[in-house]
Amino acid sequence: MGKKAALHNLGCKVNAYELEAMQQLLEKNGYEIVPFEPGADLYLINTCTVTNIADRKSRQMLHRAKKMNPHAVVAAVGCYAQARGKELEKDEAIDLVIGNNRKKDLIMILKEYEAGLGKHLHRAEIGKASEYEELEIDRTEEHTRAFIKVQDGCNQFCTYCIIPYTRGRVRSRKIKDVCEEVRRLAAAGCREVVLSGIHLSSYGVDLDQGENLLSLIRAVHDTEGISRVRLGSLEPGIITEEFVRELACLPKVCPHFHLSLQSGSNRTLKRMNRRYTKEEYLEKCRILRKQYENPALTTDIIVGFPGETAEDFEESKAFVEEVSFFETHVFPYSRREGTKAAEYPEQLTEAVKKARSREMLALDERKRQEYLQSFLGKETEILIEEKLLLGEKYYWTGHTREYQRAAFLSEQNLENTLIHAVAVGIAHGDVLICEETVL
Structure with missing residues (x-):
């Protein structure tokens, strides 16, 4: 046995x-x-x-x-x-x-x-590791969507982050190996792949010339059987006019971009070693919105970073308001032994961190509802994943290209199919209720 x-x-x-x-x-x-x-x-x-x-x-x-x-x-x-x-x-x-x-x-x-x-x-000795660890999957529990690891490690050394010390330096997986896995998953019925990594924007810096994130995305996009390509978290620096223009020419790439921010205060960004200003970040968002109609922009925010003043926090909150994200993941600063920020003076109390988290989360909820409202009355594409009871009815549920949860009433078995429908309402806080397109 x-x-x-x-x-x-x-x-x-x-x-x-x-x-x-x-x-x-x-x-x-x-x-x-x-x-x-x-x-x-x-x-x-x-x-x-x-x-x-x-x-x-x-x-x-x-x-x-x-x-x-x-x-x-x-x-x-x-x-x-x-x-x-x-x-x-x-x-x-x-x-x-x-x-x-x-x-x-x-x-x-x-x-x-x-x-x-x-x-x-x-x-x-993770700091000396130079080769990508070969792990692979033949199927995924989600059936319709697969997260695929294409990169490991990080060279950034943000002052708050322990990950470079636990994951080591950047190591990328060869494009041919990624595509072989994607082909196996497509053969098993997977329709959507999400390219993921510890620092995805650094993909290819350790590979031969010509193997970079854009060439990886193109190769996966062209793999037979895959209907959607979604990207994991990106750093603002990779967003250029040329990069986004090339992405926009690839119809399977979803208009859903997670751009890590961490703070909307330039003073805090500098102390975090984030290597951009809020003005530069805002320009990246404008580039994306220039090429895509109403893309879903999501981000991460750390509140209560050492030395973050009330003015810094208000500046950060105002910036989140200005960018108008679909979703903001809010994290109270966590002191990690071995990082530079752990030694910074002016460590904030847990009470201050919790209060600021509540404020930022309230802003996130308001912005999320505003974004969902923008889909009402418009046709959207849904990749159906499963049948769920919502209220008193069973709906076929899935996600739009912008990664909005959506639900559709049908007597047919729609599992793992792509449908087009019109969003007519919002239920349970964040689910788009959709009806059949009337032509």
């Missing part, structure tokens, strides 16, 4: 992709994947360390796993394991510690452990 493995993911879409790849490695080697409940022989937690909360959740899940089965193997994998490996090695609840760039060796590491070679810390 094969062994049972339970898996749990914390953190970003790159982490989620890597967990799917590890799951498929386990399945190919005879493991049965079971829910994260008592009864598994292996509990694998893909950890995150981007904030203090992520650290705490990672520790909680690891200890919860050991309580569910004290005789099971508990494996801490990923960024928290990379950053805090020596501490985790001493934790009696954890049997294996596997850092980044060693996930591909999961099966070998498990076999070594089962052979009685003892508890070991499996971490690469």
Whole structure:
């Protein structure tokens, strides 16, 4: 009888992709994947360390796993394991510690452990890693949409961020390998791919000339069977007139752009080492809106950065208002040991951070509703994913090209199809209710 493995993911879409790849490695080697409940022989937690909360959740899940089965193997994998490996090695609840760039060796590491070679810390010297870690998937649990990791590492060293220390320098996946995976996923029924990475805008800086993000997007766009190409988080610097003009010539590329901002205050941006001003950022948004009609622009904002004054915060809020994002992901600043900002004076209190988060989130909700309202009465394309009960009726639900949730009434089975419909209302706060197009 094969062994049972339970898996749990914390953190970003790159982490989620890597967990799917590890799951498929386990399945190919005879493991049965079971829910994260008592009864598994292996509990694998893909950890995150981007904030203090992520650290705490990672520790909680690891200890919860050991309580569910004290005789099971508990494996801490990923960024928290990379950053805090020596501490985790001493934790009696954890049997294996596997850092980044060693996930591909999961099966070998498990076999070594089962052979009685003892508890070991499996971490690469991530700062010296120069080769992309080959992990891949043949299918995705979402069926219609697949997140594909194309790049790892970051060279930016923003003063608040621990990720360059846990993921290492930029390493890119070769275009031919990405396209082979996309072809397999398309053959399995996937209609949309999301190109993801730790610092996607740096894709190709370590590859041969001609292999850059734009050439990758073109190659994926031209892969048979794929209807949509969506991009993960981008840095403002990559948005130029030429880059966006080329993107706009690729009809499968979705008009949905996540441009990382972090602050709307130039003083704070400089102290964050973000390498652009708010004026330059605003110009990038104008370039996108020049080439695309009503694109979805989303972003990240950190509130309560060390030394952020009330005036800085108001400036940041006013800038978010001016840009008018569809969605703003708001994060209270989290002090990360080993980063430059952790040593900055004028660390703000948690109360101040929470108050500023509430204000920014209220602004986000208002802007989100304004953007949704802009779709009413207009035709939109929906990639149908599943049937869900909304209120008293079952709707076919999915996402538009701008990544708005949308719902459509039909007696037909529309799963994994593209439909065109007119948005006629908004339900449950953020779902576009659509009706059949009348020609």
